[in-house]
Amino acid sequence: MKRDLDHVFAALADPTRRSILTMLLEDDMAVTDVAEPFEMSLAAISKHLGVLTSAGLISQEKRGRVKWCKLEPDALKETSVWMQGFGQFEPVHLDAFERFLKNELQIPGEID
Amino acid sequence: MKRDLDHVFAALADPTRRSILTMLLEDDMAVTDVAEPFEMSLAAISKHLGVLTSAGLISQEKRGRVKWCKLEPDALKETSVWMQGFGQFEPVHLDAFERFLKNELQIPGEID
DNA sequence: CCATTATTCAACCAATTGGTTGATTTTCAA
DNA sequence: TTGAAAATCAACCAATTGGTTGAATAATGG
Numbered sequence: 001m002k003r004d005l006d007h008v009f010a011a012l013a014d015p016t017r018r019s020i021l022t023m024l025l026e027d028d029m030a031v032t033d034v035a036e037p038f039e040m041s042l043a044a045i046s047k048h049l050g051v052l053t054s055a056g057l058i059s060q061e062k063r064g065r066v067k068w069c070k071l072e073p074d075a076l077k078e079t080s081v082w083m084q085g086f087g088q089f090e091p092v093h094l095d096a097f098e099r100f101l102k103n104e105l106q107i108p109g110e111i112d
Numbered sequence: 113m114k115r116d117l118d119h120v121f122a123a124l125a126d127p128t129r130r131s132i133l134t135m136l137l138e139d140d141m142a143v144t145d146v147a148e149p150f151e152m153s154l155a156a157i158s159k160h161l162g163v164l165t166s167a168g169l170i171s172q173e174k175r176g177r178v179k180w181c182k183l184e185p186d187a188l189k190e191t192s193v194w195m196q197g198f199g200q201f202e203p204v205h206l207d208a209f210e211r212f213l214k215n216e217l218q219i220p221g222e223i224d
Numbered sequence: 225c226c227a228t229t230a231t232t233c234a235a236c237c238a239a240t241t242g243g244t245t246g247a248t249t250t251t252c253a254a
Numbered sequence: 255t256t257g258a259a260a261a262t263c264a265a266c267c268a269a270t271t272g273g274t275t276g277a278a279t280a281a282t283g284g
Contacts, residue, residue: 005124005125005127006125006127009121009124010122012117013118013122013125014118015117015118018117030231031232040272040274041274041275042230043273043274044273046231046232047273064230065229065281066229066230067231073198079195083192083195086137086183086185122241126241128242142260142261144260144261152244153243153244153245154260155243155244155245155261156242156243159241159242159243163241174261176250177251177259177260178251179260179261227282227284228282229281229282230279230281230282231279232277232278232280233276233277233278234275234277235274236275237272237274238271238273239270239272239273240270240272241269241270242268242269243268243269244265244267244268245266246265247262249261249262249263250262251258251259252258252260253256253257253258253259254256
């Protein structure tokens with residue numbers, strides 16, 4: 001369904017949300033810890049996590065009073081299929097991804 | 113530069129714009145012809161094409177009084193690299209893409 | 225029990241988005 | 255040369271977005 005692509009792409013269009021995904025690539029995190037490197041309020045991060053969740057890019061599970069955020073990489077699969085159709089891109093390895101992260105995304109806090 | 117990803121993803125988040133990209137996969141088109149299957153005004157489509165252009169996803173070249181729109185698939189490459197880092201997706205063939213198009217994107221007009 | 229921590233909710237705000245209509249500009253063709 | 259076609263511009267509008275603050279809820283630990 002088209003809606004999914006709408007939501008996934010819209011979720012990915014924000015640099016804060018992409019940074020969050022990058023952080024979650026390392027490990028699952030609690031909401032407060034996700035928020036820590038950013039300069040905005042906890043409520044703002046909570047909203048961002050809501051957007052990522054409803055796009056299916058992450059899942060959130062509450063254990064005790066802590067809500068854990070977990071990356072759901074499968075949500076990107078359909079999206080990836082869509083995009084690859086336009087370029088017949090050669091498959092990319094994690095190497096290329098990590099180079100990309102180094103160059104183009106800096107660790108949160110400083111958003112440019 | 114992070115800005116590029118912002119713009120590319122934001123451009124892709126709209127179903128009208130994704131339909132336009134799909135149409136341009138077939139062949140280059142004039143603005144009027146791009147607009148024809150949609151129910152919205154020409155001016156609206158012109159704006160969408162502007163968004164796609166400034167995201168680098170298409171280019172526009174004016175010949176005479178006709179402005180031709182051309183897909184620029186390389187703009188998706190960087191984006192594809194970013195996404196693949198999250199899933200180590202196996203490479204996808206055009207087959208899969210065409211199946212996907214059949215199932216998930218209908219030809220413009222009916223955006224439902 | 226009570227203060228504290230984790231998170232969300234609610235109301236609000238400014239900026240952006242996706243659309244409209246009507247006027248303009250540029251180019252073609254009869 | 256003049257009228258129609260191709261496309262954009264400009265002003266406007268409603269809805270959405272990304273942020274804020276302050277209050278509310280829920281679970282923890284001393």
